[in-house]
Amino acid sequence: YVAADSKDEEIKAPPKRSYLDFDLNYFWHWSKFTDYVQCVLTFTGVTGYITYLWLDSSLFVETLGFLAVFTEAMLGVPQLYRNYQNRSTEGMSIKMVLMWSSGDTFKTVYFILNQAPFQFSICGLLQVFVDIAILLQVYLYSHYPQKPVSHTAHPASGKAL
Numbered sequence: 001y002v003a004a005d006s007k008d009e010e011i012k013a014p015p016k017r018s019y020l021d022f023d024l025n026y027f028w029h030w031s032k033f034t035d036y037v038q039c040v041l042t043f044t045g046v047t048g049y050i051t052y053l054w055l056d057s058s059l060f061v062e063t064l065g066f067l068a069v070f071t072e073a074m075l076g077v078p079q080l081y082r083n084y085q086n087r088s089t090e091g092m093s094i095k096m097v098l099m100w101s102s103g104d105t106f107k108t109v110y111f112i113l114n115q116a117p118f119q120f121s122i123c124g125l126l127q128v129f130v131d132i133a134i135l136l137q138v139y140l141y142s143h144y145p146q147k148p149v150s151h152t153a154h155p156a157s158g159k160a161l
Contacts, residue, residue, distance in 0.1 A: 066119045073123035076100065076130040083137045088145075094138055101131035 030036045054060040083089050108124030110116075 062119075065117075066123075069119055069123040070126075073126040073130070076127065076134055080130055080134050080137070083134065083141070087141060089134075089138045089141050092138070097131060097134050097138065101128065101135065104128050104131055 030039075051060075051064065079092070083092070104124065104127040108121065108128055111120040111124050
């Protein structure tokens with residue numbers, strides 16, 4: 001235990017976790033970088049071996065491909081959810097979302113025009129819809145704020161800035 005301040009409050013040091021603990025509560029709280037590297041290498045090795053074994057199965061390959069493009073399509077959803085929880089898009093880069101949107105739109109149009117497999121077009125459209133939803137949040141939360149705006153009091157006076 002380590003003393004936090006003069007009030008002698010105690011702060012527990014996080015428990016040391018090793019590569020083999022597999023406690024989901026501490027999964028991303030690595031005590032050492034080497035544990036993280038070992039986990040990534042093990043995951044890569046195991047999934048690579050499974051893929052090698054099932055490479056001749058079109059169902060496996062199609063499922064793996066769909067999971068890959070679906071995972072990419074869902075990249076914006078955590079941001080969308082966080083914005084919804086906070087009822088704000090403060091601190092989020094609008095330029096970044098516009099770049100996402102333009103890239104996702106061009107990619108989806110490319111998939112559709114070149115008749116790429118169905119899952120590419122569907123997941124591309126999903127990405128574009130998530131991007132549009134985030135842009136709608138930017139508009140709504142900036143024009144119709146959901147939270148009261150906090151004001152900082154100036155130290156020299158009682159007036160809010």
